[in-house]
Amino acid sequence: MSKRKLQRYIEEQPHRPSGIRYKVPILISDSKGYCLRDACKQYNFPIESWCISGARTSALVDLLENRIEKAIQRHHHIVVYFWAGTCDLTHKEGKFIELRHKGNTSIETIEKEYQRAIAIVNKYSSAEIKFLDCPVLSISTWNKRKGHKHPEDFKTRTAS
Template sequence: MSNSKLVKFLNNTKEQPTTKKNYTPVVFSDSKGNWLQKHTKRSHTVEKEITWWCKSGSKITDRYYWLKSNLQQKILELGPIWIYVWLGTCNLTSYNKKYISINAHDDESINHLVEYYNKIIELTKQYNNCKITILETPVYSIYHWNCHRKHKTPEEFLEQDTVLADQIIKLNYKVKEINDSIISHSPKFSNGLKIKSKYKKKE
């Protein structure tokens, strides 16, 4: 998802709440969360209530163990919380100096993410005043990122883009299944984007 599309999505969802807050919303993420935080308005009734647990470059394993060590204390500080888990991009792709590339061409990264999404859910089940939603991963482009970073031959990443799109679609399908199992749902951040993918959802 491009930055402009994400900003448009945010601007279209700024309705004021009509009921009192029961949970403090927590965005649990990597650099995506840091970027999103910069585009929130502290004057907005809802956005000023968001707590941000974000660390750039973090993979899901690292964030899981951080959460395991800190969740109990955070709940004592904040009261009832609703965690929005927005992790995955740092497992699907790697950042090397200025450029990014795909981590795996098979489903290894997807399976690892699903495993740790479920671990995070099981962890939160230990606390009655903690709810959770797994957020979908927006489609992004290795090719366009590396073009922006002035890579000399960015076209070599076009095939990786196709593989990455397949992986994100598969991952988001798994995310929907997980959220359905805990009676939750994620916004579809990639709606409206034209995605090249060979992946077909099983009927």
């Protein structure tokens, strides 16, 4: 979602009537979540974010497991927006990234951790979970933008 689309979406939301409790959105993500959190702050859109740079899905599910009870006590009703997977699929060396594994190993791990997150949230009637898509990412384009001298090398690594 582009920044402008997010702005329009937030502007179109109805104002919150006093005295009514809404479900509080909680974003759980790796460093991608910081951008969304900052955009929401800028437009007075209330969101609680639990972000850890470089975190794999398993670490974010552990975070959910450790914090969900207190979040429900604090907010009464929550919706968890779970945005993970990028760090399971890629590995960052300095400012450049490359694929972590060949084959389906990472996908199977992400799927298993998503099932664990669902099981954790399903224990609480006042919580629900939504999964945000892991963004499609061109490794060679990312590395080119970060100044890699031969970003085309990454095309052959990701295609094989």
